[in-house]
Amino acid sequence: MFNENGYECIFQHHKNVNKSAPLKCKNVNCSQNSINRIIETIDKAQYCIDMAMFTFNSTELFEALKQAMARGVQLRIICENSRAFKAGTSIWMLINLGAMMRGPKSLSLMHHKFCIIDEELRVEEICLERGRRTKPNLCNSCIINGSANWTIRGFGGNWENIVITTNNVMIKELQAEFNRMWKAFTISLEPVEDMKMFA
Ligand SMILES: [Zn+2]
Known part of the structure; x- marks a missing residue:
């Protein structure tokens, strides 16, 4: 959960560079605990992450994806x-690191906030693409899904759930649904030279 009590302890966390420490935070609403649980989940990914996110600028989750x-x-x-076209956004930086991106050409919003790991x-598909014919040992398949965009604001006092x-x-x-959208949305962004400095 993310709520108005999530940031009571944030200054303590910012002072503490040891990443494991925030997990012991006694604040049951601690936003940092929740962010760390998302990071831990991303850290377990071995093959693929498919993310549908309205907007994204969390530095910590950018680092985990990187x-x-x-x-x-x-x-x-x-x-x-x-959202992706804005210079210096996390999405631009991820594209420059090799992420593939697509989006709808529509007045309606692509408003999802989920991530499939x-x-x-998909794992089998990727293994085949990479020339491995044997079935991979699985694997921590999971989803991260909820109301929050992965943004400073989404994790910074909004009432949200993930x-x-x-x-x-x-x-x-x-x-x-991700696969269906991926086929339907043909707009895809390519990295540009100027953006490489943000990567
Ligand atoms: Zn805390």
């Missing part, structure tokens, strides 16, 4: 084009 890509995790992003069929679950029915439903 590290995932550095260890070979394939990242696909569906977002609102207007290592869904079984659920992390390994429920297979929910994983399959969201993956199917």
